[in-house]
Amino acid sequence: MSDYPTGYHSPDPSRSQQWKTRGLGVLTGALGAAVIMVVMLAAMWLLEFIDYGLGGALDYYGIIAHNPDHLSGILFAPFLHAGFGHLMANSLPLLILGFLAAFRGLGRFAAASLIIILVSGVGVWLFTAAGYITVGASGLVFGYFGFVVARGLFDRRVLDIAVGVGVAITYYSLLEGLLPNQPGISWQGHLFGLIGGVVAAWVLRRKRPEVTRRPSPYSLDY
Numbered sequence: 239m240s241d242y243p244t245g246y247h248s249p250d251p252s253r254s255q256q257w258k259t260r261g262l263g264v265l266t267g268a269l270g271a272a273v274i275m276v277v278m279l280a281a282m283w284l285l286e287f288i289d290y291g292l293g294g295a296l297d298y299y300g301i302i303a304h305n306p307d308h309l310s311g312i313l314f315a316p317f318l319h320a321g322f323g324h325l326m327a328n329s330l331p332l333l334i335l336g337f338l339a340a341f342r343g344l345g346r347f348a349a350a351s352l353i354i355i356l357v358s359g360v361g362v363w364l365f366t367a368a369g370y371i372t373v374g375a376s377g378l379v380f381g382y383f384g385f386v387v388a389r390g391l392f393d394r395r396v397l398d399i400a401v402g403v404g405v406a407i408t409y410y411s412l413l414e415g416l417l418p419n420q421p422g423i424s425w426q427g428h429l430f431g432l433i434g435g436v437v438a439a440w441v442l443r444r445k446r447p448e449v450t451r452r453p454s455p456y457s458l459d460y
Contacts, residue, residue, distance in 0.1 A: 271340035274347070275333050282317050282375065286325050289318065300373035301359055303366035312359030318373040328375045331409065335382035338401055342389075346442050353441065354381030354434035361430025372424045376415070377431030383409055384435025392443040 289296040300315040302308040319325040340347035358377030366372055383405060390402030415428040 267341040267343060268337075270344050271337045271347070274340055274344060275336045278336065279329055279333060282319065282325060282329075285317055286319050286322060290322070294320075297371060297373050300371045301362050301366070303363055303370050303372070304368040309363065312363060313355060315359060315362075315373045316355055316375045316378050319375070320373055324374055328379060331379045331412070332375050332382070335379060335386060335405065335409070338386045338405060339382040339389075342398070349442055350381075350385050350435070350438035351378065353438040354378055354385070354431055357381075357434030357437060358427050358431035361433070362424060362427045365426045365430075366424065372427060374424070374427070376424070377427040377434075380412060380415065380428045380431035381435035381438070383412055384432040385439045386435075388436045388439035389443075392439050395444070 285296060296318055297320060299308075299311055300318050301311040319328070336347075339350060354377065358381060362372045362377070386405045387402040390399035412428075415423060416425055416432070418425045
């Protein structure tokens with residue numbers, strides 16, 4: 239037997255390990271995202287059953303526009319709904335968009351959710367007619383939509399761009415909910431939820447390391 243070059247190069251073990259690490263990270267993130275969204279939805283359904291048993295009394299803890307005594311409703315309103323039909327309409331898009339928003343990391347997802355809730359809630363409190371009560375997770379739905387689409391633009395990762403484009407194509411019809419004067423629909427919550435999602439994507443964007451150039455040995459300092 240004789241040895242001779244074949245032109246074949248064995249794969250770089252460090253690169254192979256890097257891809258395995260990335261794949262494991264994505265898988266772990268997806269599992270965590272699925273768990274957190276199931277838990278979030280389960281909590282919403284539990285609250286709605288309790289609200290049903292109390293004759294809708296929990297809705298009073300939603301956002302009451304222009305009422306300073308009910309600013310706490312900004313935090314509670316996304317988890318309350320005006321009936322099971324309302325909750326059912328929000329459940330599937332919340333599950334899908336929330337999962338896509340969360341799979342990059344639960345800490346980042348929690349921060350994004352808080353930003354969306356605050357921006358959406360304050361917008362509703364300020365711009366809804368005085369005395370109206372607003373409840374529902376649709377602000378989060380629009381916020382996660384804006385977050386996922388804008389994350390691809392700001393982070394410039396191939397996977398995030400692909401996910402953002404897919405979400406924009408699949409859920410573009412959500413934008414109809416931004417139109418005012420739709421009975422029983424809080425376009426303010428939708429609009430400011432969307433704004434909150436874009437703001438969250440910008441605030442939580444991936445920081446790129448700065449590239450510094452070596453000074454030329456021939457340059458002069460003045």
